[in-house]
Amino acid sequence: EVQLVESGGGLVQPGGSLRLSCAASGFIFSHYWMTWVRQAPGKGLEWVAHIKEDGSEKYYVDSVKGRFTISRDNAKNSLYLQMSSLRAEDTAVYYCMRDPWDWGQGNLVIVSS
Amino acid sequence: NFMLTQPHSVSESPGKTVTISCTGSNGIIVRNYVQWYQQRPGSAPTTVIYEDKRRPSGVPDRFSGSIDGSSNSASLTISGLKTEDEADYYCQSFDGNNWVFGGGTKLTVL
Numbered sequence: 001e002v003q004l005v006e007s008g009g010g011l012v013q014p015g016g017s018l019r020l021s022c023a024a025s026g027f028i029f030s031h032y033w034m035t036w037v038r039q040a041p042g043k044g045l046e047w048v049a050h051i052k053e054d055g056s057e058k059y060y061v062d063s064v065k066g067r068f069t070i071s072r073d074n075a076k077n078s079l080y081l082q083m084s085s086l087r088a089e090d091t092a093v094y095y096c097m098r099d100p101w102d103w104g105q106g107n108l109v110i111v112s113s
Numbered sequence: 114n115f116m117l118t119q120p121h122s123v124s125e126s127p128g129k130t131v132t133i134s135c136t137g138s139n140g141i142i143v144r145n146y147v148q149w150y151q152q153r154p155g156s157a158p159t160t161v162i163y164e165d166k167r168r169p170s171g172v173p174d175r176f177s178g179s180i181d182g183s184s185n186s187a188s189l190t191i192s193g194l195k196t197e198d199e200a201d202y203y204c205q206s207f208d209g210n211n212w213v214f215g216g217g218t219k220l221t222v223l
Contacts (some may be wrong), residue, residue, distance in 0.1 A: 035212070037158075045150070045158065045203050047212035100148050100163040103216040 004104035022096030135204030
């Protein structure tokens with residue numbers, strides 16, 4: 001059974017940093033693109049970033065470029081999202097995803113003073 | 114920028130068939146795969162259609178996807194509606210290396 005378990009969310013002040021993690025199991029992690037998608041309260045889904053199987057290609061939505069970094073550790077079956085210079089508009093539930101089938105349960109990030 | 118447009122809401126009765134459309138802002142929708150995601154209230158999204166018309170294992174064949182090149186649109190059709198199908202549905206495709214989501218459609222089954 002595929003499992004994607006996000007962690008690392010919480011409350012952070014504007015301008016602060018946070019690192020999300022996604023622990024994957026039930027599939028060969030190194031064989032798949034992985035993606036972060038977020039959902040602001042009461043809003044729709046927004047793609048944030050994705051990363052190629054070997055980490056050699058990474059793509060970001062314009063609003064997070066230069067502030068967020070996606071990475072992966074295939075030896076640990078883990079996906080990460082390093083978020084810095086956080087803004088109020090980054091407040092959202094962040095989902096880890098194995099393209100295009102499986103989703104994690106989501107992890108809430110609140111950016112507020 | 115490429116956009117995907119969905120109706121804000123649709124409603125239909127149990128046992129009936131409903132179709133949700135997803136229209137691309139340019140001809141790109143026929144050149145890239147479309148996925149459909151279901152999100153029930155208070156839950157994470159799940160994938161119901163990928164690569165235009167393929168269903169992940171466990172998704173009933175009441176769910177089907179299609180592409181209409183002439184109208185640059187994708188559609189999600191749900192037949193034999195059940196109350197458990199009440200959810201938000203999002204289409205998603207690609208703009209180069211980036212993903213694009215539609216704004217979502219709230220399906221009410223009443």
